[in-house]
Every structure is written in structure tokens, then in C-alpha cells.
Amino acid sequence: MATTKAGGEVVTEKRSRARRPRDSLSREIIVTAAETIALRDGLERLTFQAIGAELDAHPTSLYRHFRDKDELMLALIDTLRTRSYTGVLVPTDDWVADLRAQAHLIHDHYLRYPEFALQRAVRRPTDALSMEFTLGALRRGGFGPKEAGLYARAIGQLVRSASSIQAAIEAMPAGTRDEDDLTWELDRRRLDLDEHPSLRWVGEHLPDVRDPRGWEAALDLLLDSIARRAPGAASD
Amino acid sequence: MATTKAGGEVVTEKRSRARRPRDSLSREIIVTAAETIALRDGLERLTFQAIGAELDAHPTSLYRHFRDKDELMLALIDTLRTRSYTGVLVPTDDWVADLRAQAHLIHDHYLRYPEFALQRAVRRPTDALSMEFTLGALRRGGFGPKEAGLYARAIGQLVRSASSIQAAIEAMPAGTRDEDDLTWELDRRRLDLDEHPSLRWVGEHLPDVRDPRGWEAALDLLLDSIARRAPGAASD
DNA sequence: ACCTGAACACCGTTCAAGT
């Protein structure tokens, strides 16, 4: 309700039983409405009834365009990904920098839509585009297909999944997140006195799970190893 | 269901209207029942009514022992983790091997309970135990608190999250997984002919997302980098 | 052919009532 619309479109808010015009629904229109709701109200509010309300349509009318909710979710994920990924990355003459840039792009995408982090989204069409870029960079690094394939998967594992975890924490309801923080703090204070010497030893130098330095360190370490193994790399 | 109470007292078999004895319920008993259901029927079948049926108790009686479902889920996750992690790892004189062993332990745990992979489970009590071990290994590697903290987080990011993704795929309903496989194959065949030269180039050398070699490669690369940076490591 | 309405089989959760 009370949706602020950019543009001239006006939503007359009413309990209207007005029948929707024929053929006024489409996959694209539905996905757009789904995106609006997901970003405005959160993913757990994205229901067929909410989309119906947003479109002034009956919730069950969506079943003519999507087999079930899963199909709609995948369509939405693909839409967002395509928007974030296409045409942004261009190969340079520094293949390591390219890999790093791509990692950050994907990471940023997850953090922009953190609620989608826990959604299944592998083997989707956009995956092919990402993989093509990664493989291209490794190829320019001088690797053969075998190493390139392996390292591309290794990078993918780290980037996509580390981003997922971080985004998932971000997507948690603030209350739950703080509660976890508290639990952690309490436990840590208690454990320090017992037999957790290394936890005390590291003290404040252990970055928070939400601290991006953890993820950046992992990426650096991984890329360092790969760069070192590139054919023609300086042996030190 | 519809027991016809045609006059007088009814002795017909009834679906367990037997009242549960007082104090016969506890958090532990409930968590055990929850584990049974989760492992037998899958996580999506783990509902309060299912637990109630398993225990011959009324679904709402669980609310006396758990504030809500989230609290029950966390209790279950903690139980499984504690069982997998405690007392298994012992430090050796090879700190890199220790880190690798721990990574595999955590990875195995996720793959044993793949359905829990997508559940929030950071900053739980068992995290402190894992972190203590990781930090201990890095400390024996000669790192100071600052590097140890950073690298511990880096490893954690990779291990936990890569395992999550892999387990998540494993936890998908077989139908959905195969459907994704199909989509991927179709796209790949089509894309190969277009402008995805590197995907064609890598051919069959790109491991499947489910192939454990991707994750193992990532782990090796990360540990290599860390070992190389250890104070006193051979410069090549 | 497309959209609607009513209905079904579930959820988690609350709360007054039983014992």
C-alpha cells in the first residue's frame, strides 16, 4: 500500500475487484513487480498474494505465467544478475587484475542483493558469461585448459560462496544478528579464561566475520598462488 | 480422522489423544526427535507438527521449551556440530597439515548434513572451538596475532562457504538439480557456437560444480600462499 | 484464452482452557 510511484503511473489504492484487462500480464511485468516487492519489503514478503496486490491481479493468475514460485524466483535472480554483470567487465592486459575486478563485481552484486545470497543460483545462464571471462583471463595468463578449468572453479568457489556467507549475515534481521553478536561476545569472554589461549592471544586482531578484510585476504592469497604458478612467472 | 461418536462412549482407535505425562518433554528430547525427522524425512519436513507426531505430543507443547522455530534449529545445529567437531582434531608438529585436516573435517560435516548448509550458523559456540584450533596452528607457524587473525578468517571464509555451496547443490531435490544440469548443458552447447571461445577452449577440463577437485584446489592454493608467508619459510 | 473465487492442505504462533 501507499506505493510511491516514479513516473506518471498512478495506483488507485482500493479494495477493487476490478477485473484485470486481458493479456495485461506477462512474465516481465510479474518479475518487475516481484523485484519491487523484494527490494522494498524484503524477500520474505515476496509472496504470490503480495505480487497480486502489487499488480491488482488475483494471486492465482500468476500461475498462468510461472509454473511455481521457484520458477519465478529463478527468473528474478537471472534478471538481477544480468543487469549487474553484462557489459561491465572488459579484459585488460593485466589478467590478474581482471580476475580481481571480476571477484569484486560478483561480491558487490551479492552485497547489493544480500537476501538472494542464500538462494540457489548456480548453473544459471549468467554463469556462462562469468565463466567465460574467468577462463579468458587465465588463458591470457598462459595456463592450459586443465589448470585454467581447475583454477576457475577454485576462484568461483571462493568468490561466490564467501560473498554468500557475508551477504547472508547482512541479510539477517538486525535483531537476530545482534543477538548472535552478543552470544559470541559472552562466550568469548567466558572462554578466554578457560582453555582457549589462542583466542585470547589473537585478541582484537581477529577481524569480525563481517569485516571485508577477511574476504579480501582470502582473495589475495588465492590470486597470489595462481599468479605464482602461471607459466613464465618470476620464480620469486 | 472422523471418528463417529455414535452414541455413548467411543472406544474406537483414535489418533493418539493420550495425554503425555508431565515433565516428559525436554529440550534434549525435542532436539533428538527433530534430528530424527530431519535426517529421515529432510529438513523441509521438520515442522512443529511433525515433531509433535514423533513424540506423541501436541505441536504447541514445544513452545514451552523453545521460544520459536529458529531457536530449535540453532539448538539442533549446535548439537550436530558439537558431535562432529569435539575431540577429533589434535595438533601435530605440522601446522599446515593441521589446517588442511581441519578444513576437511568441516567440509565433511557440511556434506554429511547438506541440508543445514544454507542455515545461518556463524558465531555459534562451536565456532570458538574451531577458531581456537585454527589460530593455534597459525601461531605455531610463527605468525603474529595480526596475520594469524586475518588468515584464520580467510581460511574460514573459504572452507565454510565453499562447503556450503557444494552441500547446497547436494541438498537440492534431485529433480531440480538435474533440471539445472540440463539447462547448463543446453546453454553451453548453444553458447559454444557463439562468442564464448574460452568455454569451448577449456572443453571437458572444467570440473563440474560438484567435483570436489575445485574445492581442493582452492584450499591448496590458499594454504600454499599462507605457508609461503610464514616467518622462516624457505623463500622458494 | 486469460483471469477470478473458492477451497485445500499446510505452516508458525497465540492463548484460553484443561489436568
Place this chain on the structure above:
DNA sequence: ACCTGAACACCGTTCAAGT
């Protein structure tokens, strides 16, 4: 104090009926 029963406010989904 602990367990139960009924009820509430939701879900996704099916299907016959309207237009």
C-alpha cells in the same frame, strides 16, 4: 506447571467457474 485444543493469520497450489 505443564500439556492440549481451538483459533488466527498466513502460505503455495489446484481447479472449476466466470468473461
